[in-house]
Amino acid sequence: MANLPNGYMTDLQRPMPPPPPPGPAVPPASPGDRPPSAPGPGGGGGGGGGFFSSLSNAVKQTTAAAAATFSEQVGGGGAGGGARGRLLLVIDEPGTDWVKLFKGRKIHGDIEVRVEQAEFSELSLVAQANGTFSVAIEGLRGGTKVVRTLRPDFVLVRQHAYSTARGGDHRGLVIGLQYAGVPALNSLHAIYNFCDKPWVFAQLVRLRRKLGADEFPLIDQTFYPNHKQMVSA
Known part of the structure; x- marks a missing residue:
């Protein structure tokens, strides 16, 4: 917006404005006289x-x-781009083809943007305190397991990093990207915070206390640290 x-x-x-009242007939102007x-x-x-x-x-x-x-x-000298361009890692489900969307795109006039797309479940990461890191993508290509290692210059996260489904907790990868210092379009700090919805709602409650319930209304909620306390209450 x-x-x-x-x-x-x-x-x-x-x-829409009302139509103007009919006026006297005016002879049509020639094409050269039309404003x-x-x-x-x-x-x-x-x-x-x-x-x-x-x-x-x-x-x-x-x-x-x-x-x-x-x-x-x-824009600066990236970790893995080099003369071949800059490498963008997009973490998303296969519903959107980000490789196609970025095809032929360039930055700073002549620097090509290359895209690798993968889901959280396909990624693994190792990061060192000295700033070196590597990201591995493991997926199936033609029925064969293929593992590729890369060092992205930039990351775009378009998939939820946490869910209660089995194998749906990918917060470790978000921490790893933050540990490696990989720049991200959408803040990794915000992505990690949004993995825990009550934590986010607590920030909203703090804003309501500051601004007032009339200026910042919220849905009433009750928080219980665990299900046992909820049942007893």
Whole structure:
């Protein structure tokens, strides 16, 4: 929402103006005498063109902001990019093909962005206190187990790092990425905090105490450290 053009939401909520009253007939002007059409609410043509122009500008600004963040983080000499470009590790489920989305993308004019995509369950990581680290991706390719080792310059996490399902606790990998100092688009600190929902709600409660219940309303909850205390209560 912060990247939407100024007045975008106002334009969407603005009622359509009533049609002008019929005036005297005016002879059509020649093509050379026609003034340029006035821009619509979003900066484009009138009517529906203004809406789509605003939407297009919003998408362009959002993409530009993400690209700028990525460029700042990996603009220097990366750990594993070298002359071949910068390596981005995207942790996500296979529903989105991030390799295809970043195909042909470059930063700083001529630095290519290479993408490796994997799920948390396919990753393992080793990090040293001196800053060296390696990430291994283990997956099936054509029915054969394949293990690849890489050193990403940057990481984008699009998958939940913790769930109560069997094998769903991947907080160790988040800690490992933080330990290795790998830059991340979405903060690894925030990702780790959101693994524990009551911890996040506790931060919201603190904001409510500071701002007041009227300014910062929350759903009423009760916290129990374990199920035994909940049953007794």
